[in-house]
Amino acid sequence: MQFTENCNKIFAQSIDTYHIKDHVDTPIENPFEKEDIQHLLYLKNWxxxxxxxxxxxxxxxxxxxxxxxxxxRRIDASNQERTDVVEYIDSWFLTKYEGVNTIEGASINTESPAWAIDRLSILALKIYHMQEEANRENASAEHKKACQTKLNILLEQRVDLSTAIEELVQDIEAGKKYMKVYKQMKMYNDPSLNPVLYKEGK
Structure with a gap:
């Protein structure tokens, strides 16, 4: 099984499990061992x-x-947690390929594997909810048709993005590309960097 095929399968599992109760306060029950990359993928999508x-x-x-x-404020906290998990996933890739010797002329990608996987996770949610809209019983035929057209594009996008991620990982494994991970230096959450927070009396 290709890596992205496994990602898409885990994302679908997470989304389906969430929608059993369909409530934002539903506690996560991650079915994968913490040492497994699948644990991070499930957590990321949840x-x-x-x-x-x-x-x-x-x-x-x-x-x-x-x-x-x-x-x-809960969304802000979620965004920070999301970023942290992406960096954990990239750390997994860094460890996995730390012994690879890059070839002459090796290049860096515009985004790391984990940030591409982040987009794949969001895409899984778009597909799920567009499918819902395309099948919504009380929607007009025009609405359903428009949503089906969008769904077809999203499904094509998932194929393209999955292919691009596979090629990136293969290039890293072959030493044709190398990874550099820049920690997200978000300023608005940091009391020492956000002017609103570090004003006198705050």
Missing amino acids: IDTVQWHLEDIIRDPEINPDEALKIK
Whole structure:
């Protein structure tokens, strides 16, 4: 099984499990051992899935402002957790290929494998929910047709992205490309870097 095939299978498993209860406070029950890369992939998608639904909730035009602020802060925390997990996945790749000698002329990719996998995880959610819309019983025929067209494009995009990730990993394994991981230096969460937070009296 190719790596991305396994990713897509795990993402689908996470999304399906979440939608059994379909609630943002459902606790995660990760079925994979912590030492396994599959554990990180499942965790990554579960975070994305919960955040997807938090983003839906916060867009309710009648939401209570206090509740909206709580959700916004929860989304901020989720974004940080998502970034941390992406970096853990990249660390797994770095360890896996640390013994590879790069060939002359080896190049660096515009994004690391884990950030590409991050996009694959989000794409799995887009596919799931567009499929829902394409099959929604109370929707118009026009709505269903438009959503099916979008779904077909998303499915094609998943094939293309999966192929690109496989090629990137193969190139890293062969020494044709090399990895460098830059830790995300987010400033707005840091009390010493966000001017609103480090103002006198804050």
